[in-house]
Amino acid sequence: xxxxxxxxxxxxxxxxxxxxxxxxxxxxxxxxxxxxxxxxxxxxxxxxxxxxxxxxxxxxxxxxxxxxxxxxxxxxxxxxxxxxxxxxxxxxxxxxxxxxxxxxxxxxxxxxxxxxxx
Numbered sequence: 001x002x003x004x005x006x007x008x009x010x011x012x013x014x015x016x017x018x019x020x021x022x023x024x025x026x027x028x029x030x031x032x033x034x035x036x037x038x039x040x041x042x043x044x045x046x047x048x049x050x051x052x053x054x055x056x057x058x059x060x061x062x063x064x065x066x067x068x069x070x071x072x073x074x075x076x077x078x079x080x081x082x083x084x085x086x087x088x089x090x091x092x093x094x095x096x097x098x099x100x101x102x103x104x105x106x107x108x109x110x111x112x113x114x115x116x117x118x
Contacts, residue, residue: 005032013061017100025061026098029054030090037078047075058098066096 005028012024036050051074058065068074072093078086091097 002032002035005035009057009061017062021061022063022098022100025058025063026091027087029057030087031083032057033074034078034083034086037075050075050078062100063098064101065098066094068093069095 009025009028009032012021012028015021033050033054036053037047040046042049055065074093077093081089
């Protein structure tokens with residue numbers, strides 16, 4: 001399943017910055033992180049690796065990602081939260097929601113325009 005999620009990620013990764021792309025990439029990074037924490041592939045460090053993986057995916061797509069809120073422990077959140085709820089609330093777990101730095105004249109493509117491309 002992780003391979004399928006990564007394939008979906010690659011479909012959106014190089015799209016121009018837009019709300020549509022931000023929603024897709026954020027959801028996919030959240031879902032990948034949720035699964036990674038559930039799987040815990042390493043004896044030690046799985047939580048940090050899962051967090052790093054999600055951050056790398058976001059940053060490689062051009063999204064900036066702030067720090068986790070003070071009271072958030074990402075791997076614990078995945079253990080006590082249903083996957084769909086974790087994905088839905090992912091952006092709210094950070095001090096600042098994921099965003100694209102201002103590009104060109106600061107305009108992002110509208111969601112309707114991006115759906116035509118996708």
